[in-house]
Amino acid sequence: MALDKSEVKDIAHLARIAIDEDKIPEYASSLSSILDLVEQLQSADTDNIEPMAHPLDATQRLREDAVTESNHREEYQSIAPATEDGLYLVPKVID
Amino acid sequence: MSWETVIGLEIHVQLATQSKIFSGSAIKFGAEPNTQASLVDLGMPGVLPVLNEDAIKKAITFGTAIDAKINQKSVFARKNYFYPDLPKGYQISQLDLPIVDKGHLDITLEDGSVKRIGVTRAHLEEDAGKSLHEDYHGMTGIDLNRAGTPLLEIVSEPDMRSAEEAIAYVKTIHSLVQYLDISDGNMAEGSMRCDINISMRPKGQEEYGTRTETKNVNSFRFIEKVIRGEVIRQIDELEAGNKIHQETRLYDSVKDETRPMRSKEEANDYRYFPDPNLLPVITTDEYIQTIRESLPELPGQKIERFQKEYELKEYDARVLAASKAVANYFETVVTTSGAKAKLAANWVTSELLGALNKAGTDIQHSPVSAEHLGELLQRITDNTISGKIAKTVFEAMWNGEGSADDIIEAKDLKQETDSGAIEALVDEVIANNPAQVEQFLAADENKRKKLVGFFVGQIMKASKGKANPQQVNQLLTQKLK
Numbered sequence: 347m348a349l350d351k352s353e354v355k356d357i358a359h360l361a362r363i364a365i366d367e368d369k370i371p372e373y374a375s376s377l378s379s380i381l382d383l384v385e386q387l388q389s390a391d392t393d394n395i396e397p398m399a400h401p402l403d404a405t406q407r408l409r410e411d412a413v414t415e416s417n418h419r420e421e422y423q424s425i426a427p428a429t430e431d432g433l434y435l436v437p438k439v440i441d
Numbered sequence: 442m443s444w445e446t447v448i449g450l451e452i453h454v455q456l457a458t459q460s461k462i463f464s465g466s467a468i469k470f471g472a473e474p475n476t477q478a479s480l481v482d483l484g485m486p487g488v489l490p491v492l493n494e495d496a497i498k499k500a501i502t503f504g505t506a507i508d509a510k511i512n513q514k515s516v517f518a519r520k521n522y523f524y525p526d527l528p529k530g531y532q533i534s535q536l537d538l539p540i541v542d543k544g545h546l547d548i549t550l551e552d553g554s555v556k557r558i559g560v561t562r563a564h565l566e567e568d569a570g571k572s573l574h575e576d577y578h579g580m581t582g583i584d585l586n587r588a589g590t591p592l593l594e595i596v597s598e599p600d601m602r603s604a605e606e607a608i609a610y611v612k613t614i615h616s617l618v619q620y621l622d623i624s625d626g627n628m629a630e631g632s633m634r635c636d637i638n639i640s641m642r643p644k645g646q647e648e649y650g651t652r653t654e655t656k657n658v659n660s661f662r663f664i665e666k667v668i669r670g671e672v673i674r675q676i677d678e679l680e681a682g683n684k685i686h687q688e689t690r691l692y693d694s695v696k697d698e699t700r701p702m703r704s705k706e707e708a709n710d711y712r713y714f715p716d717p718n719l720l721p722v723i724t725t726d727e728y729i730q731t732i733r734e735s736l737p738e739l740p741g742q743k744i745e746r747f748q749k750e751y752e753l754k755e756y757d758a759r760v761l762a763a764s765k766a767v768a769n770y771f772e773t774v775v776t777t778s779g780a781k782a783k784l785a786a787n788w789v790t791s792e793l794l795g796a797l798n799k800a801g802t803d804i805q806h807s808p809v810s811a812e813h814l815g816e817l818l819q820r821i822t823d824n825t826i827s828g829k830i831a832k833t834v835f836e837a838m839w840n841g842e843g844s845a846d847d848i849i850e851a852k853d854l855k856q857e858t859d860s861g862a863i864e865a866l867v868d869e870v871i872a873n874n875p876a877q878v879e880q881f882l883a884a885d886e887n888k889r890k891k892l893v894g895f896f897v898g899q900i901m902k903a904s905k906g907k908a909n910p911q912q913v914n915q916l917l918t919q920k921l922k
Contacts, residue, residue, distance in 0.1 A: 356710075360521075360523075360710055360712070362523050397537070400715065400717065400720050400721060402720060404720050405720050405721055405722065405723040406492055406719055406720040406721060406722045406723070407491070407492075407720075408492050408493070408494035408497065408722075409465070409491040409492060409493055409494060410494060410495075411458050411459050411460055411493050411494060411495035411496075412459060412460060412465065413459055413460045413465055413466065413467045414460070414465030415460075415464060415465045415466040415467070415477075415479040417476040417477070418479075419473075419475050419476050419478070422475070422478070422480070422483060423475070428580065430577055430582065431474065431582065432473055432474035432475050432476070432584075433474050433475065433573060433577070433582030433583055433584055434475065434525075434582070434583040434585070435577050435578075435580040435581070435582055435583070436525040436580060436581050436583055437580060437581070438574070438579055438580055438581050439524065439525055439572060439574075439581050
């Protein structure tokens with residue numbers, strides 16, 4: 347399956363990765379070969395096989411519902427690039 | 442052409458746990474920003490989610506209450522998208538094998554008819570944080586207190602055909618989650634939010650039309666407005682020969698209209714995959730059975746019991762049982778007052794709910810407690826005051842002037858039951874109104890009734906409403922012969 351230029355751009359956008367325009371053909375071919383491998387896997391007959399959500403033969407341990415965390419806002423925010431009024435500040439997300 | 446509306450709803454219910462679904466942070470509403478955001482909630486590298494047992498239990502409680510199949514093997518998945526209030530870059534949710542599978546719920550419409558609505562599934566997920574777009578020097582402020590709050594997303598079948606049915610369905614869910622004690626159902630605080638899927642099709646056609654989804658609607662009133670507005674918009678488009686675009690819309694409550702989300706906001710490519718940090722959740726038959734056996738009395742059962750135990754009409758039973766808080770209030774009034782249930786039902790449904798409605802508040806914030814209303818009804822039952830005076834007392838109680846007994850005492854409202862004193866009043870009114878007495882004696886049966894009303898009115902006025910009405914009537918009939 348061959349990806350075209352705009353599909354590569356979409357994938358990059360979904361992953362929030364900036365890519366060089368001239369590298370796109372290279373990415374397209376690498377990504378396409380991954381998809382080819384998946385396609386090959388798809389052709390395996392899995393009719394009687396239960397989907398495996400996790401390779402470990404174990405089940406999820408559950409935690410008792412109790413508040414165990416205390417407020418460490420100051421320590422956590424000391425490494426943040428920008429904070430104000432207790433909020434983390436990020437570049438504006440709506441225009 | 443005649444159109445049929447098709448509605449399906451996704452309702453997000455915030456579960457009333459103590460701590461978050463994957464971390465031990467508190468989820469108290471209204472805390473200072475980011476004081477309930479731990480390293481897990483901040484999405485720091487190296488942290489692992491640990492699942493809260495109570496979230497599982499509450500989800501299964503809901504499932505058993507709607508006769509749903511519980512998936513005893515349930516899997517969590519990552520839903521990937523970028524937004525700063527989701528620091529991990531993915532929301533932990535469920536796709537295949539949600540904890541609650543197909544179930545159903547019966548809704549009662551205004552005309553009393555019952556309709557069954559299918560529930561496709563209900564799955565657990567974590568809430569995101571909150572973005573504050575007010576001016577922070579051109580930046581956005583992020584509060585992650587809400588990030589990781591457990592949500593149960595209840596997805597309905599496209600079984601509703603009108604705004605009325607959709608509202609009835611949401612109200613039924615709203616009441617049910619409070620009955621089950623799995624959510625506080627506080628819509629103003631965002632404990633219940635609704636995504637509304639709407640499509641139109643020509644009446645009689647089986648195939649569904651193209652739908653739109655309006656996201657994050659958080660009040661009954663807005664749900665109704667969104668549906669009515671979107672139905673008109675879609676019919677207009679279709680009748681003009683246009684196509685409906687499958688899209689996500691946002692409701693603007695200020696302008697009272699929906700608008701399509703900009704495509705940039707719409708990131709529908711979520712690339713779900715099983716979360717490798719979480720193993721499948723396995724629940725045993727015994728575990729589910731224990732939950733099933735400890736289900737509380739549900740609305741339908743309560744309505745039946747109220748009719749049987751208190752001999753209430755179905756309508757009254759329904760009004761009282763519509764919310765657990767109202768039902769509990771009513772039963773407390775009955776026990777404390779020792780009054781007839783019918784009297785208690787009338788007072789709760791008309792006086793109390795009327796006053797709450799007018800004040801725009803709910804029964805949890807009622808200025809008159811159930812115990813205090815019970816005391817008031819006790820005073821009606823033991824003839825200390827009449828039903829009419831009781832309304833005056835209730836008003837004073839509502840305004841915080843004290844208990845029923847305090848107010849009756851302070852305002853001197855005790856009913857006059859001394860027959861001598863009442864007789865004196867009756868005599869006085871008869872003596873002061875000779876013309877009406879003449880008329881009365883000359884009148885036929887029908888006219889007499891009217892005139893009796895006049896006399897009773899005068900006597901009650903003279904007694905400042907305190908004379909016992911039965912005694913007044915009795916004495917009056919004797920004297921006017």
